[in-house]
Amino acid sequence: MQEANLTQPLPIANMSSPTTNIDGDAKNTAASAYPSGAGANNSLINVFHLGYRSLVAQLGDIFSAGDGPYSHEDKEVIRCYCFPFVKCGHGERGKSNVKTIFGLIFVPLFLLTFFLLDDFGKVVVRNMQLRHGPGGLMTNRDETGVIDFHLNRRTLKEFPGHTREVLLLSPSLAVQGRGGSHSFEAMIKCPRGILFMFHGCGRYAASFFYSPQGRKMVEMATEMGIGIVAFTKSEELGCWNWANDGDTVKKLAKKFISSRLSKACAGPNGSDAVYPPMYAFGASSGGSFVGMLSSQMKQDPEDYAPFLFSAANIQIMAPNEHDHWDIPTVFTTMSGDTQTSKKVQDWVNNEMQNDKGPYKIITSSGRKPIHADHFARVFQDDRQMSDRISGSIHQDLSTLGVVNSSTDEVFANPRFAKDAVMSIWQKYDLLSRKEIANDSKHLDASDVHPFGVSQRLMRSLKKEELDDADSIWLIEELNVAWDEHEITAEGFEEVLQFFLENGSARLE
Numbered sequence: 001m002q003e004a005n006l007t008q009p010l011p012i013a014n015m016s017s018p019t020t021n022i023d024g025d026a027k028n029t030a031a032s033a034y035p036s037g038a039g040a041n042n043s044l045i046n047v048f049h050l051g052y053r054s055l056v057a058q059l060g061d062i063f064s065a066g067d068g069p070y071s072h073e074d075k076e077v078i079r080c081y082c083f084p085f086v087k088c089g090h091g092e093r094g095k096s097n098v099k100t101i102f103g104l105i106f107v108p109l110f111l112l113t114f115f116l117l118d119d120f121g122k123v124v125v126r127n128m129q130l131r132h133g134p135g136g137l138m139t140n141r142d143e144t145g146v147i148d149f150h151l152n153r154r155t156l157k158e159f160p161g162h163t164r165e166v167l168l169l170s171p172s173l174a175v176q177g178r179g180g181s182h183s184f185e186a187m188i189k190c191p192r193g194i195l196f197m198f199h200g201c202g203r204y205a206a207s208f209f210y211s212p213q214g215r216k217m218v219e220m221a222t223e224m225g226i227g228i229v230a231f232t233k234s235e236e237l238g239c240w241n242w243a244n245d246g247d248t249v250k251k252l253a254k255k256f257i258s259s260r261l262s263k264a265c266a267g268p269n270g271s272d273a274v275y276p277p278m279y280a281f282g283a284s285s286g287g288s289f290v291g292m293l294s295s296q297m298k299q300d301p302e303d304y305a306p307f308l309f310s311a312a313n314i315q316i317m318a319p320n321e322h323d324h325w326d327i328p329t330v331f332t333t334m335s336g337d338t339q340t341s342k343k344v345q346d347w348v349n350n351e352m353q354n355d356k357g358p359y360k361i362i363t364s365s366g367r368k369p370i371h372a373d374h375f376a377r378v379f380q381d382d383r384q385m386s387d388r389i390s391g392s393i394h395q396d397l398s399t400l401g402v403v404n405s406s407t408d409e410v411f412a413n414p415r416f417a418k419d420a421v422m423s424i425w426q427k428y429d430l431l432s433r434k435e436i437a438n439d440s441k442h443l444d445a446s447d448v449h450p451f452g453v454s455q456r457l458m459r460s461l462k463k464e465e466l467d468d469a470d471s472i473w474l475i476e477e478l479n480v481a482w483d484e485h486e487i488t489a490e491g492f493e494e495v496l497q498f499f500l501e502n503g504s505a506r507l508e
Helices: 024-033 044-063 091-131 205-209 212-223 242-264 285-299 338-351 374-378 387-399 418-427 430-439 455-460 463-482 492-502
Strands: 077-079 087-090 135-137 152-158 162-169 172-176 183-187 193-198 226-231 278-283 311-315 329-333 359-363
Touching: 152 242, 162 205, 162 242, 193 242, 193 285, 193 492, 205 212, 205 226, 205 463, 212 226, 212 463, 212 492, 226 242, 242 285, 278 285, 285 311, 311 492, 329 338, 329 492, 338 359, 359 492, 374 387, 374 463, 387 418, 418 463
Parallel strands: 193 226, 193 278, 278 311, 311 329, 329 359
Antiparallel strands: 077 087, 135 172, 152 162, 162 226, 172 183
């Protein structure tokens, strides 16, 4: 009888013959590995079971040493190409396993390498374009073009019982490639300088970031690489009070500088921080508070360090007679407030003459007209304030006797025309404009926000601040036009230049 060729498939008749080479145990193993029966081929469980047992059998074949019940000693042992100590099976089965392993490992690695090289190439191309593109410090804008301040709010606490909220705005660096195809923005952790801003009575610290004049000042400062820090008062709608605010601001400012800037402004190899120059701005009550801080810093610099002003700008307020300091100072007065202007000049003559810090006095240009396009120019970044709406506001101001229709000048102090002014801003407040948007088929109420306030800034503001933003856009502009007592961005670019030229960092 001829010897059977084991490498060739057996005839079907032989497979069904009762004389078979498979013993009982092997038959049971095969039956458990490939279950049969009614509905087995249609059973999802059996499919998973078959796949699991097949995988186990294949892995056992891969890592077996050829000494199991299914050893094929007459066949060549196939080893892995890259790892010869790994056996992949015998004969054709082993070669198939090697191909499977290669496909499962090296094909994904090849695809991953391809995608990584593609991303690397895009980064190289983008960087080459950015190298030849314009770049510099600039103010962020949202998708509608509105100035978009990324305002950070934190509550600082210092034992015993000193708690205050601090508002922080860091300057950002924006770079754009040729044709505007690529651009990116990065926040500057260690800015060129820090400007501490203190508002007057009845104003929120956050209003620096949404009032018309405050927005201009903050935008100018951040575009020069200067960060903005504003502390809340003990009573936000009250005035600065030295008894309630003096020691608290000193302690929390020192803590803020040490925690926020020590790492960001660390020297080479992690050496001690070299803090940037710190400037101060104060309007009205805030200006008086800046004067008191400056005076105390001169008397006891070690107690205040590193919270030490390098230069200051005091607006629409004369210093107290008992306050003395020698840092470079700019005084901003309004031409309509002759009494404050005289007090400032007298103080300067007495205090800033004997080789003390340089000083400068900036006086506003006088009363200003409110033309029909005034508010459209003030909020030129906000498409909500169209020329039509600006003209309508001007018409309402003329009709109610706030503005002279012939000369466009304000008739009298707007603070004495509260009812007329209130009726106008309420006509254009957030609620009224949302109702108009809901009744319109072409407007979306979700896109309505206070004039000059971006959607991101809105999320950073409290309800009472949003209510304030809904009215301050009109009140502040009328007060500036009257030119007697109001925060103003007029001459502030000159103030910032004075800071950079004369206010170097203090090392006490």
